[in-house]
Amino acid sequence: MFNKYLILTRDFRNVGDPGRITGFQVKIRIPYYRGVRLSLIEAVDLTVDGETFDRSQMTFSTNGRTYTFDELEKTTDTEWAFGEPATLSVTKPGGLVSGMHTLQLGIVIRKSYIPKEDPENLFDFAQGMIMPILHGRETATKKISLV
Amino acid sequence: MTRRDLLQSFAAAAIAPSLVPATPSPHKIRRGVSLYSYQEEFYTRAMTLEDCLSEASSIGAFGIEMLPEEMVPGFPEISNAWVDHWFALHDKYGTKPVTYTQFQDTFLTRNHDLTLDEGVQWMDRDLKLAKKLGFKNLRLLIGTPIDVIEKSIPLAEKYDLRMNVEIHAPVSLESRLVHRWIGIIEKTKTQHFGLNPDMGLFSMREPRIDRDRRIRDGLLRSSVADLVDRAYANQLPSARTAAELKNLAATPAEMDYLNTVYSPGGQDVQKLKPLLPYSHHIHAKFYEMTEDYQEYSIPYDQIVKVLIEGGYEGYLASEFEGQRITQDAFETDSCEQVRRQHVMLKRLLGEA
Numbered sequence: 001m002f003n004k005y006l007i008l009t010r011d012f013r014n015v016g017d018p019g020r021i022t023g024f025q026v027k028i029r030i031p032y033y034r035g036v037r038l039s040l041i042e043a044v045d046l047t048v049d050g051e052t053f054d055r056s057q058m059t060f061s062t063n064g065r066t067y068t069f070d071e072l073e074k075t076t077d078t079e080w081a082f083g084e085p086a087t088l089s090v091t092k093p094g095g096l097v098s099g100m101h102t103l104q105l106g107i108v109i110r111k112s113y114i115p116k117e118d119p120e121n122l123f124d125f126a127q128g129m130i131m132p133i134l135h136g137r138e139t140a141t142k143k144i145s146l147v
Numbered sequence: 148m149t150r151r152d153l154l155q156s157f158a159a160a161a162i163a164p165s166l167v168p169a170t171p172s173p174h175k176i177r178r179g180v181s182l183y184s185y186q187e188e189f190y191t192r193a194m195t196l197e198d199c200l201s202e203a204s205s206i207g208a209f210g211i212e213m214l215p216e217e218m219v220p221g222f223p224e225i226s227n228a229w230v231d232h233w234f235a236l237h238d239k240y241g242t243k244p245v246t247y248t249q250f251q252d253t254f255l256t257r258n259h260d261l262t263l264d265e266g267v268q269w270m271d272r273d274l275k276l277a278k279k280l281g282f283k284n285l286r287l288l289i290g291t292p293i294d295v296i297e298k299s300i301p302l303a304e305k306y307d308l309r310m311n312v313e314i315h316a317p318v319s320l321e322s323r324l325v326h327r328w329i330g331i332i333e334k335t336k337t338q339h340f341g342l343n344p345d346m347g348l349f350s351m352r353e354p355r356i357d358r359d360r361r362i363r364d365g366l367l368r369s370s371v372a373d374l375v376d377r378a379y380a381n382q383l384p385s386a387r388t389a390a391e392l393k394n395l396a397a398t399p400a401e402m403d404y405l406n407t408v409y410s411p412g413g414q415d416v417q418k419l420k421p422l423l424p425y426s427h428h429i430h431a432k433f434y435e436m437t438e439d440y441q442e443y444s445i446p447y448d449q450i451v452k453v454l455i456e457g458g459y460e461g462y463l464a465s466e467f468e469g470q471r472i473t474q475d476a477f478e479t480d481s482c483e484q485v486r487r488q489h490v491m492l493k494r495l496l497g498e499a
Contacts, residue, residue, distance in 0.1 A: 035216045079223070
């Protein structure tokens with residue numbers, strides 16, 4: 001949900017000093033109808049012009065703080081607020097060239113709608129739904145010009 | 148009305164159906180809105196919390212349900228200044244906090260699920276915040292662990308709040324799960340745990356906006372959609388329609404459309420009646436309100452009749468959920484959609 005809103009155009013830019021560009025950043029929003037504790041961000045993946053960046057190459061900034069993905073996993077007292085742009089910073093020496101780029105984003109928010117264990121056999125109606133609900137991945141694609 | 152009175156009134160109605168009045172009888176059903184309905188405008192910052200409450204007030208939907216994780220800045224910390232702001236807005240617009248939409252995030256981290264005691268602490272935190280914000284009810288997710296619910300009842304009693312677990316499609320109204328919840332209420336005799344049925348349980352046909360989305364997503368040819376819709380309307384057996392689809396080299400996604408159309412999953416509205424004595428909040432879920440004030444898939448005329456006959460006391464809180472199906476291609480106007488639902492509800496409830 002909210003797929004067309006997930007990737008923001010504004011603030012898409014290279015970062016670092018002139019001549020020593022270390023990477024780029026893009027602002028993203030949550031694909032869910034509420035904010036969640038940072039630990040509930042199960043996965044974020046980003047592909048730019050066919051090049052995929054994994055979690056070790058990215059950091060996530062919100063509420064004025066920057067987190068590695070290992071840190072996000074452990075942060076249970078702070079939320080990625082609903083509709084609030086977070087900044088995804090990606091390590092890529094030299095950055096991206098000026099011009100049009102195609103960004104493909106995937107986000108998984110972990111959801112606790114259906115229990116994983118069902119000792120009393122109460123949730124039989126949800127068989128087969130548990131994994132898709134827990135780990136449903138929302139995607140977005142956007143073309144943005146980098147200046 | 149006690150449960151016994153209720154059962155007697157059903158018996159009377161069964162013997163003499165003509166005694167059921169055509170116009171709404173006196174009832175204690177009030178209109179409200181879950182601010183979930185305005186999620187898209189809040190997300191894009193087209194509307195603020197104040198805009199949402201002002202809008203709810205202007206349509207007479209005075210009972211407010213809110214997801215704190217949607218609208219409270221800094222959650223789970225809530226500043227006293229924000230609490231003051233919250234109550235000042237309700238004073239200004241004549242609205243009141245009714246239901247706090249709680250989320251029991253049991254699978255909190257990748258490597259650790261909340262234990263029973265941690266789950267109860269999580270619930271305790273939400274109960275305290277709900278109390279602080281003046282709510283009377285907590286909506287619990289369908290998957291809230293049973294043992295957490297049982298162990299949290301004394302806390303709900305302490306704060307004088309009611310936890311209402313949401314009965315949401317596809318669970319059956321007659322399922323073991325629903326009986327398990329009712330068993331807890333009957334066994335403990337508590338006034339602080341109940342049910343929160345979601346009217347999406349009664350979705351009697353595939354929303355046409357969902358069909359159109361499948362077509363836009365390239366999952367369904369419109370010719371196949373037409374064939375399936377026509378066959379279903381003409382009550383042709385699904386096996387025959389499936390055979391026709393095979394001849395058209397239908398994809399698995401197209402066969403899925405056939406299955407969805409033929410099994411919309413809507414339950415018998417009458418089955419809600421025996422649950423009403425346990426129900427303290429209701430989600431008036433909807434996907435599409437048409438210009439002539441009908442929900443395309445959900446039979447609100449039948450639903451409201453059952454709520455009145457069953458003596459339901461509480462709010463009908465709008466839950467607009469069509470935006471997620473149409474937002475890829477169309478601009479969302481949540482306010483107009485909620486307004487249409489309230490024109491309908493007002494008529495069905497016999498409000499002047």
